[in-house]
Amino acid sequence: MTRLYNDPVDFADEMIDGFVAANQNQVRRVNGGVVRSTHTPENTVAVVVGGGSGHYPAFGGIVGQGLAHGAAMGNLFASPSAHQVETVAKAADRGGGVLLSYGNYAGDVLHFTQAQDALNAAGIPTRTVAVTDDISSASPAEKNKRRGIAGDLTVFKSAAAAAEEGYSLDEVVRVATLANERTRSFGVAFTGCTLPGAPEPLFSVPEGRMAVGMGIHGEPGIGETDVPTADDLARQFVEALLAELPEGIEQAEGQRVGLILNGLGSVKYEELFVVYRSVSQLLDAAGVTIVDPEVGELVTSFDMAGVSLTLFWLDDELERFWRAPADTPAYRKGSVRATEQLDATELDVDVEEIIPESSIESQKAARTAYLALEALLEVVNENVEELGRIDAVAGDGDHGIGMQRGARAASAAALEALSAGAGAETLLHRAADAWADRAGGTSGALWGVALKALGSELGDTDKPTAAAVGAGVQAATNGILTFGAELGDKTMVDALVPFSDVLSREIDGGATLADAWNTAALVASDSAAATASLLPRVGRARPHAEKSLGTPDAGAHSLGLIVTAIAAVLRDATAKETHND
Structure with a gap:
């Protein structure tokens, strides 16, 4: 379990602050993560990596000369927000364009894709390569659905070494794509991990048993067996990885591979070396030459007891990049050329935004929006443990704390905007950015999009009407639907679409906003409860489909709770308006 922490909500931020303080010769803190503290030549492609915190040394630990130029670091097991990725990328950019690379998880895909679009729109050429090395997470025919685990390192290092050699953005992308295609990983787990403040692990494995193919957040693999001997585990690893050779490699014999034997947190180095002894013998017997093996902790998961093996099938170019020197807080190889330290003033920083002018009517609406966010936060706080429990049935159990982080940040940002005289649009936009930044993950992206869309419809100058609110909810729904989920x-x-449809129908029929919202909230709650009979078809819960039957979706359930809480705020606001009239 994780024993040393203050407020669990602040753990990731405090961890990053301490990490930077301990490694000032290699990294500097920027909003959303870290960048190199050393000079990078002009017109060099910047390789920016990232993902959730809790996996050190991924991702900040591999920022430095010869490896990543920056890392966007989200909350624990939650992707960084698009704004955080964009900020880190701008700070790392040296005029040669940016490659964003990350493990293939839904929240990361959403946020990094949004950041890519924003960076391209800002005139910074940006591309992405998602890492898909975990062979247990999908079949070869669906490689695009595979997770990224310890094989992240082979892709990040290859891309960064290519950038160091002066490759163009297109060429760096080519190298990263090839490295990803030639990387295969397979992992096992013996126990789960416990997040700071959590009373129990995110998942469990029966005593004396081993989960085969389990992911770094507890995602399911392909089965469960008794815990084997070290030699038997090595044999399982090698047989599984040699059974799936990358395209273009006809046989293993005669090939050269980079290798990572990765510990996930609680498996000790001595144990890893015992396993590696057998791995090396088996690969040698298969005619495979190991090049610069890495045995240790490269991607962890707090106190999770697990191990993974990664094989990186090399050609001459990839071998040169795999062997290239690097100097980062957690990964060193060879000798890099000494480089001057950056001055803090050389890093891009966020410019404080001015509150736009707004009408008295919009400021009144902004106050109602703030009260709605306060009610939202209260209902999330009251149900945070239940939301986590529901999510843990088929997910990683972090929905409650993620919603709590997002709602708390959104409420604080809204209060600050309200105090500064913001209108409804500005207040909701500030709340949206704060929610996405603080919560990260898929829910952070969804709620960020929803609040921003609603704010854009309300504006800062006009008195918001019921029709405008209905249009805003519909815009929020449309924005969320672009992420790919369907009824x-x-x-x-499954709760949002019925809510939006009923809200629009009631408003079009002449109902007041409060009455229309209340009717729609009842429908949303019923629809959320009905998800208990569904099987998940997308997202992290998909592989756990059968386990989730009988339990509602956590996101749908939280939406039902939230819109119900907001209905009371709207009723109070309507009563006050009527009294004042």
Whole structure:
């Protein structure tokens, strides 16, 4: 379990602050993560990596000369927000364009894709390569659905070494794509991990048993067996990875591979070396030459007891990049050329935004929006443990704390905007950015999009009407639907779409906003409860489909709670308006 922490909500931020303080010769803190503290030549492609915190040395630990130029670091097991990724990328950019690379998880894909679009729109050429090395997470025919685990390192290092050699953005992308295609990983777990403040692990493995193919957040693999001997585990690893050779490699014999034997947190180095002894013998017997093996902790998961093996099938170019020197807080190889330290003033920083002018009517609406966010936070706080429990049935159990982080940040940002005289649009936009930044993950992206869309419809100058609110909710729904979920997938969408449809129908029929919202909230709650009978078809819960039957979707359930709480705020606001009239 994780024993040393203050407020669990602040753990990731405090961890990053301490990490930077301990490694000032290699990294500097920027909003959303870290960048190199050393000079990078002009017109060099910047390789920016990232993902959730809790996996050190991924991702900040591999920022430095010869490896990543920056890392966007989200909350624990939650992707960084698009704004955080964009900020880190701008700070790392040296004029040669940016490659964003990350493990293939839904929240990361959403946020990094949004950041890519924003960076391209800002005139910074940006591309992405998602890492898909975990062979247990999908079949070869669906490689695009595979997770990224310890094989992240081979892709990040290859891309960064290519950038160091002066490759163009297109060429760096080519190298990263090839490295990903030639990387295969397979992992096992013996126990789960416990997040700071959590009373129990995110998942468990029966005593004396081993989960085969389990992911780094407890995602399911392909089965469960008794815990083997070290030699038997090595044999399972090698047989599984040699059974799936990358395209273009006809046989293993005669090939050269980079290798990572990765510990996930609680398996000790001595144990890893015992396993590696057998791995090396088996690969040698298969005619495979190991090049610069890495045995240790490269991607962890707090106190999770697990091990993974990664094989990186090399050609001459990839071998040169795999062997290239690097100097980062957690990964060193060879000798890099000494480089001057950056001055703090050389890093891009966020410019404080001015509150736009707004009408008195919009400021009144902004106050109602703030009260709605306060009610939202209160209901999330009251149900945070239940939301986590529901999510843990088929997910990683972090929905409650993620919603709590997001709601708390959104409420604080809204209060600050309200105090500064913001209108409804500005207040909701500030709340949206704060929610996405603080919560990260898929829910952070969804709620960020929803609040921003609603704010854009309300504006800062006009008195918001019921029709404008209805249009805003519809815009929020449309924005969320662009992420790919559909009705019946067992997601937030299964409650949101009925809510939006009923709200618009009631408003069009002449109902007041408060009455229309209340009617729609009842429908949303019923729809959320009905997700208990569905099987998930997308997202992290998909592989756990059968386990989730009988339990509602956590995102749909939280939406039902939230819109119900907001209905009371709207009723109070309507009563006050009537009294004042």
